[in-house]
Amino acid sequence: MIELRHVDKWYGPNFQVLKDCTTRVAKGEVVVVCGPSGSGKSTLIKCVNALEPIQGGEIILDGIKVNDPATDLPKLRSRVGMVFQHFELFPHLRIQENLCLAQEKVLGRSHDEAQAKGMKLLDRVGLKEHAGKYPAELSGGQQQRVAIARALAMDPIAMLFDEPTSALDPEMISEVLDVMVDLAGEGMTMMVVTHEMGFASKVAHRVIFMDQGEIVEDALKDDFFGKPRSDRAQKFLSKILQH
Amino acid sequence: MFSSFDFDVIRRSLPYLFYEGMTFTLTLTALSAFGGLVFGTLIALMRLSGYRLLGRVAGLYVDFMRSLPLVLVIFWFYFLVPYIGQWLTGASRPIKVGAFSSSLITFIMFEAAYFSEIMRAGIQSISRGQPAAASALGMTYSQTMRYVVLPQAFRNMLPVLLTQTIVLFQDTSLVYVLSITDFLGAASKVAQRDGRLVEMYLFAAVVYFTISCIASWSVRRLQARISIVR
Secondary structure: OEEEEEEEEEEOOOEEEEEEEEEEEOOOOEEEEEOOOOOOHHHHHHHHOOOOOOOEEEEEEOOEEOOOOOOOHHHHHHOEEEEOOOOOOOOOOOHHHHHHHHHHHOOOOOHHHHHHHHHHHHHHOOOHHHOOOOHHHOOHHHHHHHHHHHHHOOOOOEEEEEOOOOOOOHHHHHHHHHHHHHHHHOOOOEEEEOOOHHHHHHHOOEEEEEEOOEEEEEEEHHHHHHOOOOHHHHHHHHHHOOO | OHHHOOOHHHHHHHHHHHHHHHHHHHHHHHHHHHHHHHHHHHHHHHHOOOOHHHHHHHHHHHHHHHOOOHHHHHHHHHHHHHHHHHHHHOOOOOOOOOHHHHHHHHHHHHHHHHHHHHHHHHHHOOOOHHHHHHHHOOOOHHHHHHHHHHHHHHHHHHHHHHHHHHHHHHHHHHHHHHOOOOHHHHHHHHHHHHOOHHHHHHHHHHHHHHHHHHHHHHHHHHHHHHHHHO
16 A cells, blocks of 8 residues: 655755665554654655655555656545644634535535535544534644544545644543544554554554664564564663653 | 914815725725735745745845835836836837826735735744645645635734735825825815815824724734634
8 A cells, every 4th residue: 555665865965864764554554653753753654645755765655656746746645644743723714614625625525525524524533513613722632633534534545643642631642542543443554653652552563663764673563562673672662661 | 373274174175085085095005905915925925936936036026116115116107107008018109007007006016015025924924734734635735825824824914914004005195196186185186276285284194193093903903802812
């Protein structure tokens, strides 16, 4: 479904953020990307739907080459859902308008159709009664659940999560993770950048560990948590699981 | 000291001053603000487009307009536009352009430079995550701008845009150099006809002052309300 081959990315001429990154996410697979901050994991996931351009290698999404100038990027992006660290709901629009906007303008659905779809998904994330509110009136956890519903409204073939719980207060993290666990249970293809190792050990099939722009470890979940091969991954795990 | 003044001249000329003068002034202000905002937004988008040539052209335009006195631009346009029109259409004689059209074009072009700077700041005030989220949903550049970025930029900048419009309202009085009957022009015509310069100019000042003051006060109230909503 998602394939990265020898991906290189530079910021400026001197700083290489991604070094020869190769991995793949199969249909229905949940892959967690972890690593210390600044390791390039967020950058990597943003390259998948070309929010960030790459300078070397190639990325294939559902058989289409992402970094090909001839690719219709808006169309390709509309088929992949993305959830951001800071939610990025549109603050000037009500919740239901947030859910309908791209359905109508990008997919060309009728307003009623988009509305019905939006309400169904809003109900699914448990926020139906908030449809008429503005994003600022919701808590962080609620906003993030709306953001997930907004992405799902596009009927994506895969979902990308960029640290979806990092900006949340601790008591709100589980309500967002619950939605993601459900989604994984339904067989959604997911690539998730997160520090939530509990989530990883529960639903991930594979774990990718990154450090300094490299994919240091790409292992099945049990292998990764059982006995990571690299020193760096061992150190990272011992630090993050200490408490 | 007011004994030698004749304030009745104001009462007698009120219909003329307001029906003709003020109507013209307000129409010119509203149309110029609207046109200036549309072109200003386009110029701001050009400057932020990332295409260097487009950005340079827009930047030069803004610098050029902002370095010229408005009166000069008004004159210049009034006398030059007919010739430019002739050149563009290939007509044999200069195209006749009415005083209103000429001053409207001038103000739109001039205000566009100022509005573009305001809109540029407004667009830059939107966090980069917003257009990223819109792109991730599959929106094109123009959809992202139209539905996500510009509405927010416009809302954030509304108080500044309105304040600039109040300045524009006062600046429209400069069209009086083209002998146009705007509010000041009307007052000045009456003043010279009846020899009542002090009364009429005093009255004109009071009217401009009152309208601008009320408008500024409304903008401040609006600003307070917007900041609560956010």
